[in-house]
Amino acid sequence: MKEPNHLRVLRDLIDRVSRLSAAEDWNGPLNPSQFAALAYLARANRFSRAPSHVADYLATTRGTASQTLKALARKDFIAEVKSETDKRSIRYDVTDTGKSLLDAPSGVTDALESLPRKTTDAFESALKDLIREILKKRGGRTFGMCQTCRHHQQSDDDLFCSLLNVPLSASDAVEICHEHQAA
Amino acid sequence: MKEPNHLRVLRDLIDRVSRLSAAEDWNGPLNPSQFAALAYLARANRFSRAPSHVADYLATTRGTASQTLKALARKDFIAEVKSETDKRSIRYDVTDTGKSLLDAPSGVTDALESLPRKTTDAFESALKDLIREILKKRGGRTFGMCQTCRHHQQSDDDLFCSLLNVPLSASDAVEICHEHQAA
DNA sequence: TCTTTTAGTAGCGACTCGAAACTATTGCAA
DNA sequence: TTGCAATAGTTTCGAGTCGCTACTAAAAGA
Numbered sequence A, B: 001m002k003e004p005n006h007l008r009v010l011r012d013l014i015d016r017v018s019r020l021s022a023a024e025d026w027n028g029p030l031n032p033s034q035f036a037a038l039a040y041l042a043r044a045n046r047f048s049r050a051p052s053h054v055a056d057y058l059a060t061t062r063g064t065a066s067q068t069l070k071a072l073a074r075k076d077f078i079a080e081v082k083s084e085t086d087k088r089s090i091r092y093d094v095t096d097t098g099k100s101l102l103d104a105p106s107g108v109t110d111a112l113e114s115l116p117r118k119t120t121d122a123f124e125s126a127l128k129d130l131i132r133e134i135l136k137k138r139g140g141r142t143f144g145m146c147q148t149c150r151h152h153q154q155s156d157d158d159l160f161c162s163l164l165n166v167p168l169s170a171s172d173a174v175e176i177c178h179e180h181q182a183a
Numbered sequence C: 001t002c003t004t005t006t007a008g009t010a011g012c013g014a015c016t017c018g019a020a021a022c023t024a025t026t027g028c029a030a
Numbered sequence D: 001t002t003g004c005a006a007t008a009g010t011t012t013c014g015a016g017t018c019g020c021t022a023c024t025a026a027a028a029g030a
Helices: A005-023 A032-043 A051-057 A062-074 A096-103 A107-113 A117-138 B005-023 B032-043 B051-057 B062-074 B096-103 B107-113 B117-138
Strands: A078-082 A090-094 A152-155 A158-161 A166-168 B078-082 B090-094 B152-155 B158-161 B166-168
Touching: A005 A107, A005 B005, A005 B032, A005 B107, A005 B117, A032 A051, A032 A062, A032 A090, A032 A096, A032 B005, A051 A062, A051 A090, A062 A078, A062 A090, A090 A096, A107 B005, A107 B117, A117 B005, A117 B107, A117 B117, B005 B107, B032 B051, B032 B062, B032 B090, B032 B096, B051 B062, B051 B090, B062 B078, B062 B090, B090 B096
Parallel strands: none
Antiparallel strands: A078 A090, A152 A158, A158 A166, B078 B090, B152 B158, B158 B166
């Protein structure tokens, strides 16, 4: 008997937080799924904003992600951009209207704000550790920033991705990338 | 401009963990909602296992909770117990079959297991802090254990709840109570 | 006693989600 | 080069969740 109690309680707490969060007033016209997709797109770099990437990040299917993104596009919170190199693929950019939704405080961020910085820092690092472990076990992608990626190269002031063979802007490099692999 | 970035990232991480968790193989025949309800019932004392308590804990409505519980009862993971004192109310007890489902390891507990105890402890305390803040803002109940409740009284070896005016067993006192109020 | 409140349920509609089928495009290989 | 397989995205369908409203029964209060 391995004393699973502590871990079970922890799992329940995680679940409860997400339920409380979902029960909060939604951010205006968005439901939790749409909000999560929008928040991801806002933090993802230009190589990582296709439906399949969203599906991968949110641990859902391409079909479901497609529906969610279409709904967001219909409301003009994101804009569809067709790829020129690969005519199958599509990228979604967050519009200014979409960005403004993300700025609005939510019940969760309000609550987080009243916690000491020490707690939120520990919280963040624990969450990242847990996510890494889960992804390791299910073989998912890590979705990190270029800075910590093994394909990231820097010479002088020029940034470069050796996997996609493209130069990166400074803003590219601090966004989430689908191809990320820890160094 | 208050630097909301840190908190937004944190909110996204919380959301992502719960999505990854929901995408894991469900625990056998249960979907996430049913599993959450079952897990709550297993940790709640006998005064806190009614549909309305479940609804309150999971931040949903009585109607939705009622459906979820009926589904669990249909599969014999919980058993309905009618109250004798109040003929309107019902209590659900977790059956042995139900308990065995909770013992099965999940993707999340597996991942948690490979984290150091220090991390999981910090995690747990951060989650509790956050939940307390959210509940404070929305005026919800805290659902704590009798040990930390202002209505809990102890004389010699006898435990007593001064709100419900009933004696408590040792196991009652370490379970979650709907009436909990911090001392 | 009459009214109000509370506990639980049922039915409805909106919506999410996953699975599977489908189209279009690309890549690979004989 | 031609043909097959893999990939990107979408669509459709069915199961299920969820909130809302209306409802019944029981309890509480005036």
